[in-house]
Amino acid sequence: MFENYRVFETTLAGRPLKVETGKMAQLSGGSCMVRYGDTSILCNVTASAKPRDGVDFFPLSVDYEEKLYAVGHIPGSFQRREGRPTEKAILTSRVIDRPIRPLFPKDMRNDVSIVCTVMSVDPDCPPETTAMIGASIAISISDIPWDGPISGVVVGLVDGEYVINPTAEQEKRSDMHVTVASTADLVAMIEAGANEIDNDTMFEGIMKGHEANQQIVEFIKGIQAEIGKPKFAFESNDPDPEMFEAIKEFAIEDVRFALDTDDKLVRDERLRPVYDKVHEKFDEVYPELIAKIDECLYKLQKYVVRRWLLDDGKRVDGRGINDMRPLAAEVDLLPRVHGSGMFTRGQTQVLTTVTLGSADDAQLLDGLDDETEKRYMHHYNFPSYSVGETKPSRGPGRREIGHGALAERALVPVLPSKEEFPYTMRLVSEVLSSNGSTSQASICGSTLALMAAGVPIKAPVAGISCGLITEGDRFMTMVDIQGLEDFFGDMDFKVGGTHKGITAIQMDLKVHGLTPAIIKEALEKTYAARVKILDEVMLKAIPAPREELSPYAPKMLTTKIDVDKIREVIGKGGSVIQKIQADFCCDVTVEEDGTIFIAAVNTENAKRALAVIETIAKDPEIGSIYKGKVTRLMTFGAFVEIAPGKEGLVHISKLDMKRVERVEDVVSVGDEIIVKVVEIDEQGRINLSRRDALMQMDGLTPEEGSDEPAARPAPRQGGFRRRDNRRDDR
Numbered sequence: 001m002f003e004n005y006r007v008f009e010t011t012l013a014g015r016p017l018k019v020e021t022g023k024m025a026q027l028s029g030g031s032c033m034v035r036y037g038d039t040s041i042l043c044n045v046t047a048s049a050k051p052r053d054g055v056d057f058f059p060l061s062v063d064y065e066e067k068l069y070a071v072g073h074i075p076g077s078f079q080r081r082e083g084r085p086t087e088k089a090i091l092t093s094r095v096i097d098r099p100i101r102p103l104f105p106k107d108m109r110n111d112v113s114i115v116c117t118v119m120s121v122d123p124d125c126p127p128e129t130t131a132m133i134g135a136s137i138a139i140s141i142s143d144i145p146w147d148g149p150i151s152g153v154v155v156g157l158v159d160g161e162y163v164i165n166p167t168a169e170q171e172k173r174s175d176m177h178v179t180v181a182s183t184a185d186l187v188a189m190i191e192a193g194a195n196e197i198d199n200d201t202m203f204e205g206i207m208k209g210h211e212a213n214q215q216i217v218e219f220i221k222g223i224q225a226e227i228g229k230p231k232f233a234f235e236s237n238d239p240d241p242e243m244f245e246a247i248k249e250f251a252i253e254d255v256r257f258a259l260d261t262d263d264k265l266v267r268d269e270r271l272r273p274v275y276d277k278v279h280e281k282f283d284e285v286y287p288e289l290i291a292k293i294d295e296c297l298y299k300l301q302k303y304v305v306r307r308w309l310l311d312d313g314k315r316v317d318g319r320g321i322n323d324m325r326p327l328a329a330e331v332d333l334l335p336r337v338h339g340s341g342m343f344t345r346g347q348t349q350v351l352t353t354v355t356l357g358s359a360d361d362a363q364l365l366d367g368l369d370d371e372t373e374k375r376y377m378h379h380y381n382f383p384s385y386s387v388g389e390t391k392p393s394r395g396p397g398r399r400e401i402g403h404g405a406l407a408e409r410a411l412v413p414v415l416p417s418k419e420e421f422p423y424t425m426r427l428v429s430e431v432l433s434s435n436g437s438t439s440q441a442s443i444c445g446s447t448l449a450l451m452a453a454g455v456p457i458k459a460p461v462a463g464i465s466c467g468l469i470t471e472g473d474r475f476m477t478m479v480d481i482q483g484l485e486d487f488f489g490d491m492d493f494k495v496g497g498t499h500k501g502i503t504a505i506q507m508d509l510k511v512h513g514l515t516p517a518i519i520k521e522a523l524e525k526t527y528a529a530r531v532k533i534l535d536e537v538m539l540k541a542i543p544a545p546r547e548e549l550s551p552y553a554p555k556m557l558t559t560k561i562d563v564d565k566i567r568e569v570i571g572k573g574g575s576v577i578q579k580i581q582a583d584f585c586c587d588v589t590v591e592e593d594g595t596i597f598i599a600a601v602n603t604e605n606a607k608r609a610l611a612v613i614e615t616i617a618k619d620p621e622i623g624s625i626y627k628g629k630v631t632r633l634m635t636f637g638a639f640v641e642i643a644p645g646k647e648g649l650v651h652i653s654k655l656d657m658k659r660v661e662r663v664e665d666v667v668s669v670g671d672e673i674i675v676k677v678v679e680i681d682e683q684g685r686i687n688l689s690r691r692d693a694l695m696q697m698d699g700l701t702p703e704e705g706s707d708e709p710a711a712r713p714a715p716r717q718g719g720f721r722r723r724d725n726r727r728d729d730r
Contacts, residue, residue: 186513339453
């Protein structure tokens with residue numbers, strides 16, 4: 001039945017890698033099941049038979065589908081099925097997309113869809129790079145034109161040694177997580193997170209990954225040679241060379257004038273009449289190719305910018321190759337938020353805010369790995385007005401999610417631990433103006449906002465990008481690329497880091513890959529640029545994290561109780577913890593190990609809640625003094641609750657400094673009084689004394705004891721949202 005079924009096997013990082021073809025999904029253009037250890041990914045690629053009409057780009061889609069059955073979980077949603085992709089799935093789709101996209105013909109307009117479905121996950125065999133390898137195999141054996149194959153691996157640094165595809169246990173101890181994709185000759189993609197790794201160590205790690213990829217590239221070439229289909233022919237969508245040359249000769253000087261400015265608005269204004277003039281001239285000459293005229297003008301702008309850079313060392317805004325645009329940094333722009341910072345680089349401007357919350361505000365995750373929550377979240381918004389356009393807001397797309405994740409990855413290595421700073425942190429970067437490299441501006445703005453909020457980060461982080469222009473064996477890199485240099489260039493090499501080293505890298509390419517010389521030069525230039533940004537701009541705006549939090553931020557207190565006492569603190573159905581939160585306007589989070597976090601805007605409220613919790617969690621001791629509430633009156637005395645669920649008796653003889661005839665003469669139900677534990681009998685019953693407590697109070701003598709009931713507390717003003725301690729159904 002499966003006469004075309006084939007199996008190909010090799011090893012990767014000491015673990016078996018097996019590829020099966022010809023059994024599943026036989027109607028797709030190219031299909032394979034890739035098994036790496038117990039990780040199993042089904043990868044399919046399909047191309048449309050005809051090009052898509054009316055598009056001026058290559059329509060490629062890459063989807064990485066996480067199925068929770070792969071790890072034996074039932075989805076936690078109401079419908080109990082997978083919904084929209086998780087952020088991690090979207091980020092993985094982008095990681096797969098970036099190295100394979102430049103290898104397709106740029107003039108092809110056939111839709112191509114790549115789907116990688118995760119069906120089984122072995123924690124020690126990363127599904128992300130397995131999917132990348134599977135996608136490469138599926139395209140290679142299909143009939144779709146492509147200049148691959150590629151391979152991808154993860155490089156870790158464990159105890160000073162480089163490790164290819166580290167296991168789950170090694171990953172916890174690794175100082176870097178670098179995904180490296182390669183063709184047979186070049187590095188095609190780098191995505192990195194690291195604990196302040198220096199340039200040389202990072203470069204060597206990238207080269208180790210590139211070396212490991214070569215074995216898999218050769219393995220895929222062998223599969224392609226054996227079962228690969230012939231590639232189909234397609235109609236090129238490039239404008240006719242004669243048409244381009246005619247428009248170039250007519251408009252090149254006008255285009256040069258239009259582009260020669262450092263102001264994006266001026267440039268756009270100058271280009272409008274150029275487009276009108278060209279259409280007026282050539283619409284009649286090429287009546288059936290009018291849509292191609294704009295594409296010729298785009299190519300002409302690209303030609304001008306690249307010739308300026310390669311031949312004249314000239315940038316469109318007049319800067320030197322290694323010069324940055326004017327920089328500015330500010331903090332405290334928004335009075336009521338917990339922290340804010342704005343970073344401006346030329347016409348790129350990002351405002352970032354910090355919101356601090358309790359441990360219960362952490363984001364719950366439902367994915368394929370063992371990460372169940374995030375206490376640090378970075379969200380990035382890119383409204384249309386930031387580029388002078390009109391478009392309705394429809395929530396974050398893949399680009400916004402990717403840029404937010406890059407900024408998040410850059411800051412995570414310098415954040416304080418939960419024990420040092422037990423807050424959940426949400427950062428939001430609002431792009432106010434965009435002319436290139438907004439993701440790196442959001443890294444800088446985030447550092448400013450965190451320090452302004454009083455978050456004790458270990459070191460400030462800055463981000464900068466490096467561009468590239470190539471022509472044959474010639475290449476030129478330049479720092480701080482603006483939008484035009486990004487559109488018409490070959491690379492956007494983004495690096496975030498501290499004075500000490502790199503914390504994040506993301507590399508986008510439009511060419512097949514990079515040589516080691518280009519990578520090394522890009523690392524060196526971005527290091528020099530980010531140190532300048534830190535020393536000359538950011539640290540002058542705010543030299544260190546503030547020692548105090550915003551008055552509007554919650555104040556956090558922590559304690560730890562015996563695990564056996566957690567039930568008493570929470571109470572039946574959460575009754576006790578809900579009452580504490582309501583009484584003291586606070587949030588209380590109880591961890592499984594007995595750690596308790598109390599968050600309240602008012603510090604005194606947090607302290608009072610802490611005192612109540614410690615009273616519940618600790619058995620009363622003889623001689624301890626408490627402030628309790630009268631719950632019941634009897635003829636022989638009053639019962640006083642010294643903590644939720646803990647009650648003792650104040651005998652009538654112990655109610656006051658003098659003889660008491662009736663209990664009602666001294667106290668009423670609801671009164672708060674000071675009492676002292678004078679006895680705990682064999683059955684655990686607590687006997688209390690108001691009289692002894694008054695005598696022990698500083699400055700009081702028996703003669704000064706009041707014989708009047710304690711004043712009733714004034715009703716509490718305002719309110720606070722109630723929260724129980726139950727987590728959402730996962």
